[in-house]
Amino acid sequence: MINQKNYYTEFLKRDDQILPLRLQQEERRNRMTTNAKDRDRALAQFKPGEAPMPDMDMDLDEEVGMDEATGSEAFGSKTIVLHPGSQNLRIGLASDAIPRTVPMVIARRRETNESEEDGGEPKPKRMKYDDGVTMEPEKVFGEEFASQYSSMCSELKIHMRAHKRRVLPNSKELIVNYNKRTPPDTISEHNDPQRIDWTEIPKDPRKAPSFVTGRDALRIPDFSTPRYKLFWPLRHGWYNEHDYSQKRELYDDIAVIIEEAIKAQLNIPRKKDWSQYNCVFVVPDLYEKRYVTQMLDMLLRDFGFGRVCFIQESLAATFGAGYTSACVVDLGAQKTSICCVEEGMCLENSRINLKYGGADVTETFIKMILFDHFPYSEINLNRRYDFLLAEEIKIKFCTLNEGDISPQPADFHLRAPGQPTRKYMFKTYDEILLAPQGYFRPSIFDKSSKLRDRRKLIDRSRDIYDDSPNDPISAAQSAIIATIAPPPSSQIPNDQTNGTNGIAVSTPHRQMANPLQKFAEQERNSHSAVGSPAPDDEDTPAPQPDDEVNGAEKELDPSLRDDVLPIAPLDHAIMTSIVHGARNDDRKIREFLGGIMVIGGGAQIPGFYSYLEERLKETRPNLAKEIMIGTPPRELDPQGVVWKGGSVFGKLRGTNDSWISRLEHDRLGARVLAYKLMWAW
Numbered sequence: 001m002i003n004q005k006n007y008y009t010e011f012l013k014r015d016d017q018i019l020p021l022r023l024q025q026e027e028r029r030n031r032m033t034t035n036a037k038d039r040d041r042a043l044a045q046f047k048p049g050e051a052p053m054p055d056m057d058m059d060l061d062e063e064v065g066m067d068e069a070t071g072s073e074a075f076g077s078k079t080i081v082l083h084p085g086s087q088n089l090r091i092g093l094a095s096d097a098i099p100r101t102v103p104m105v106i107a108r109r110r111e112t113n114e115s116e117e118d119g120g121e122p123k124p125k126r127m128k129y130d131d132g133v134t135m136e137p138e139k140v141f142g143e144e145f146a147s148q149y150s151s152m153c154s155e156l157k158i159h160m161r162a163h164k165r166r167v168l169p170n171s172k173e174l175i176v177n178y179n180k181r182t183p184p185d186t187i188s189e190h191n192d193p194q195r196i197d198w199t200e201i202p203k204d205p206r207k208a209p210s211f212v213t214g215r216d217a218l219r220i221p222d223f224s225t226p227r228y229k230l231f232w233p234l235r236h237g238w239y240n241e242h243d244y245s246q247k248r249e250l251y252d253d254i255a256v257i258i259e260e261a262i263k264a265q266l267n268i269p270r271k272k273d274w275s276q277y278n279c280v281f282v283v284p285d286l287y288e289k290r291y292v293t294q295m296l297d298m299l300l301r302d303f304g305f306g307r308v309c310f311i312q313e314s315l316a317a318t319f320g321a322g323y324t325s326a327c328v329v330d331l332g333a334q335k336t337s338i339c340c341v342e343e344g345m346c347l348e349n350s351r352i353n354l355k356y357g358g359a360d361v362t363e364t365f366i367k368m369i370l371f372d373h374f375p376y377s378e379i380n381l382n383r384r385y386d387f388l389l390a391e392e393i394k395i396k397f398c399t400l401n402e403g404d405i406s407p408q409p410a411d412f413h414l415r416a417p418g419q420p421t422r423k424y425m426f427k428t429y430d431e432i433l434l435a436p437q438g439y440f441r442p443s444i445f446d447k448s449s450k451l452r453d454r455r456k457l458i459d460r461s462r463d464i465y466d467d468s469p470n471d472p473i474s475a476a477q478s479a480i481i482a483t484i485a486p487p488p489s490s491q492i493p494n495d496q497t498n499g500t501n502g503i504a505v506s507t508p509h510r511q512m513a514n515p516l517q518k519f520a521e522q523e524r525n526s527h528s529a530v531g532s533p534a535p536d537d538e539d540t541p542a543p544q545p546d547d548e549v550n551g552a553e554k555e556l557d558p559s560l561r562d563d564v565l566p567i568a569p570l571d572h573a574i575m576t577s578i579v580h581g582a583r584n585d586d587r588k589i590r591e592f593l594g595g596i597m598v599i600g601g602g603a604q605i606p607g608f609y610s611y612l613e614e615r616l617k618e619t620r621p622n623l624a625k626e627i628m629i630g631t632p633p634r635e636l637d638p639q640g641v642v643w644k645g646g647s648v649f650g651k652l653r654g655t656n657d658s659w660i661s662r663l664e665h666d667r668l669g670a671r672v673l674a675y676k677l678m679w680a681w
Contacts, residue, residue, distance in 0.1 A: 021675070023664065079650040080266065080305070082258065083282040083316075083643045086234045087333035087359065088601075090640060091261050094280070094647040099640050100265040106253050107217035109210055110229040115222055115382040122380035124367050124446065137373050148444050149371060152434045160402060172372070174407050175427040179373040184414070187421040196385075198417045201225070213260045218384055221417035230384070233257070236355045237284055237335035239291070242453040250457065255298055262303075271304065278659065279305045280650040282642055285312050285339045285346055286353040288471050289461035289681075293670040300665050307659040310677060311649050312346050313642050314339035317599055320645030321632045327578055327592040329570075330642070331439070331602030332357045338476075338573055340581030340592050346679060349475040350581025352573050354566050356438075358602035360445040362394045365435035372431060375424050376414060385416045397432045400607035405433055436605050439570040440615055451565055460562065469561070476580040477566065480573060485564045571615040593626045599638040 076094030083090040084104055092099040115122075126140045134140060153172075160167050168174070189195055199219040202208050205226050212220060212228065220228050233240055233253045244250045263269045268277070279299050283292055292310065299308045311319075314328040318341045327350075330337045334357045340350035366379060379386050393412050407429050414422045438444045463470045568576075574596065582588035593616075598609060609629045617624040632641045657676070664672045674681040 023661070076647065076651045078276060079278045079280060079647075080262065081280045081282070081643055081646040081650055083313075083646060084234060084254070084258070085332055086232070086237060086335060086357075089257060089261055090643040091258075091265055092643065092647070093266060094650040096647070098637065099643040100261070101639075102214045102257070102261045102265060103218055104232060104234060104257060105213070105217050106231050106233070106257050107212045107220055107228040108231060108253075109208065109226050111227060113222050113227050113229050115380060117382075122378075123382045124363055124370075137371055137377070141367055141371065145367065145444070146371070148441075149368060149434070152437065152441065152444070153430055156405075156430050156434065160405065163402070165402060165405075168407070171407050171429050175429050176373050178407075178427045179375050182375055182425045184375065184422040184424045187413070187423055189420055192413070192415070192421040194413070194415075195421065196415050196417075201228070211256065213257050214264070218388065220384070222383055222385070235334060236450055237332075237337075237353060238288070238454070239458055241456045241458060242449075244457060247457040251294060251298070255302055259303070275304050275306050277305055278307045278309075278650065279303075280646045281308060281310050282313055282316050282646045283310050284335075284353065285314050285337050285351045286472060286474065286477060287312075289670075290458055292673065296660065296665065296670070296673070300660070300662050304662075307661050309650070309658040309660065310673075311646055311658075312339075312679065313337060314341050314351075315344065315346050315678075316642045316645030316649060317341075317597065317632075318344075318645065319648045320636065320641040320643070321597060321599075323595065323597060325591060326595040326597045326630070327574065327581070329574060329596060329598045329600075329603075331598070331600040333359045333601065336439075336570065336573075336600075336602070338577040340577060342581075342588070347581040348472070348680070349583065350577045351472075351474040352476045352480060352566075352577050354442075354480070354568060354570075354573060355447075355450055356442050356445050356567060357600075358394075360442075361398065361435050361438055361602065361605075362390050363446060364438050364444055365394050365398060365431060366390050368431035368435055369426070369428065372429070375426050385414075389414060394435075395604070397428055398436050398605050399432055400436050400605055400611040402433065404606075405430055436608065439602075442567045442569060445567075447565055447567065451563075454562055471561070473561065474580070476573075476577045479576055479580065480566050480568045481560055481564050484567065485560050571612065571619050574616065575619055590623070590626045593620075593623060594628045595630060596628065597630045597632065599632060599641045601639045603638065 074095040079094035081092055081094055081099070083099070087104060089102045089104045090099040091102060124141065127135050127142055129135060138146060157167050196219065198221055199212065199216045201220060201224045203225055208226055217228070217230060231240070231243055231253055233250055235242075239247075239250060241247075241250070244253075259271075262274075268274065281295055281299060283295070296308060296310075299305050313330060314337065317328045317330065318324070318326055323341070324344075325340075325342045327338070327340045334355070336354040336357055338350070338352040338354075340347045363381060366374075366381065370377060370379070379390065381387050381390055389412065396412075397410060407427050409425065410428050411423060411425050414424065460469045461471050462468060578589060578592045582592060596616075598612065603609070609631065613627060613629045616627045616629075620627070632638055636644060658678055660672055660676050664676075668675075
């Protein structure tokens with residue numbers, strides 16, 4: 001906007017007049033003045049005949065981090081790095097080698113716990129007869145799950161026979177019969193060397209704490225006196241609006257979890273000392289603006305940190321692994337993010353956020369083994385000890401190596417508070433492989449509750465001028481949503497609508513097309529705009545107009561972002577991200593295909609990397625020689641690579657432009673993010 005009254009002035013027409021840039025210049029001038037005074041003082045105190053004075057002719061424009069001012073402390077020891085997730089919070093100082101991992105959960109006193117709500121309905125949900133009796137294991141999860149599971153079993157048998165692997169014709173019957181007739185063994189508590197130390201709660205309600213966070217919260221007995229209920233503030237990469245009645249309670253729980261982690265894990269108990277620390281906060285690639293602004297306000301006002309900066313997850317992963325360009329695939333507990341990074345920048349159109357992860361594999365694995373008469377049929381993931389048990393047996397048994405598929409005996413120990421330890425024996429077969437295959441066939445996952453109460457408390461961010469949603473969206477994410485979204489009502493056939501009111505009974509899914517199909521078609525049929533023929537080699541995709549790449553984003557209704565759950569097979573989503581990130585450049589497509597880096601706890605399944613590489617090669621056989629799945633180098637833990645990148649980012653001198661101070665936030669509020677973030681806000 002032009003100030004008509006003072007049209008000929010230069011006010012707010014130059015970058016150096018903006019407050020954040022003026023503060024940087026002022027800080028640089030103060031540093032130059034201090035260095036000059038120190039140099040003059042040293043020259044005045046210098047006496048002939050003494051040791052030569054150290055060379056103080058330094059580059060006065062060189063920026064020095066706050067941590068370097070104190071030479072006695074380790075570099076980065078005054079910078080806290082936070083990476084919150086749906087299941088775990090990774091926290092540590094930038095000078096630490098590895099982060100501390102704290103469950104992102106808080107237990108608060110309530111009349112009932114989470115397993116007693118909804119009438120004590122277990123998870124996964126079982127179907128019952130009209131008289132309330134639970135159905136047989138083959139019917140307990142419904143016909144749709146049974147048909148999909150049977151179909152996956154048949155496809156696996158065909159695939160194994162095609163690769164000359166031995167398949168016993170009666171394998172299922174063997175494990176079902178074994179699981180039916182094997183009772184558990186009871187072990188007394190004093191004979192169990194790995195017994196769990198449960199969190200003790202005083203029976204006097206006046207002495208019981210009002211809340212417990214982290215790992216101690218997961219160890220509270222379900223039926224303690226008084227009762228405690230677990231709250232997970234972040235679910236599926238979003239705010240958990242279902243379990244809260246007020247957004248203030250949601251914000252407070254996030255703040256309490258982080259505050260207790262800083263005090264306990266970093267040994268910084270006094271909050272008044274936090275002003276001496278900076279904070280690097282890791283945000284998702286496809287973030288929500290209200291989430292970022294709320295975290296900024298919390299870190300500066302509630303915690304009182306000196307300065308704060310933000311970095312995106314995929315960019316932090318490349319910093320931690322030392323890659324310059326990569327296609328980062330991060331499989332978390334409840335969400336999977338994919339993004340192409342090139343030369344220190346996340347490519348906006350390549351960002352994809354899918355709402356499934358390792359927790360979905362855990363639940364599906366439990367449903368599959370229950371389908372095959374798992375001896376511990378009462379397992380309920382809403383109970384804390386059963387939740388920990390399910391995670392344990394998934395990590396112990398699940399694999400994607402077909403060579404491990406055979407009827408194998410297995411065992412586990414059930415440790416519940418106030419009960420003796422029980423040892424169960426059972427047999428597994430193809431469940432250990434079919435459950436992780438859900439990443440490539442996500443229709444097997446339960447999606448019924450993931451959009452429940454979405455936007456109940458916190459509305460989407462809107463533009464202040466035209467009131468349109470302004471949360472970031474990428475062309476790749478739009479393509480995924482457009483594939484899943486139902487067609488307009490005018491295109492729904494009459495047999496798919498209800499005759500009384502015309503509402504669609506089901507949501508028809510469009511066929512998942514190969515994202516590189518357009519390239520292949522252009523290779524065969526099209527010619528370039530200047531008249532030269534398209535390349536004959538099938539490995540060289542022809543250029544694609546920008547309108548076709550961005551078509552999904554242009555046609556996407558903003559309301560679909562909250563109404564449609566973004567779910568797609570992992571291999572299809574990776575290809576979609578690479579195509580939209582490369583934008584017509586064949587060299588970049590090959591570069592990203594050869595630099596796919598898989599991180600996150602959801603990918604820590606034996607054989608996952610080779611299986612994903614095989615699936616991608618089947619998707620695009622003529623580019624098979626270019627596809628390569630990489631792991632973080634230097635034996636880094638894939639679950640901590642993002643945090644490690646945040647610690648590296650916090651120690652770089654060039655990141656001074658990204659730091660946000662309390663003064664800037666007080667004067668400009670959330671507007672300061674437009675000047676300080678490394679990406680377009």
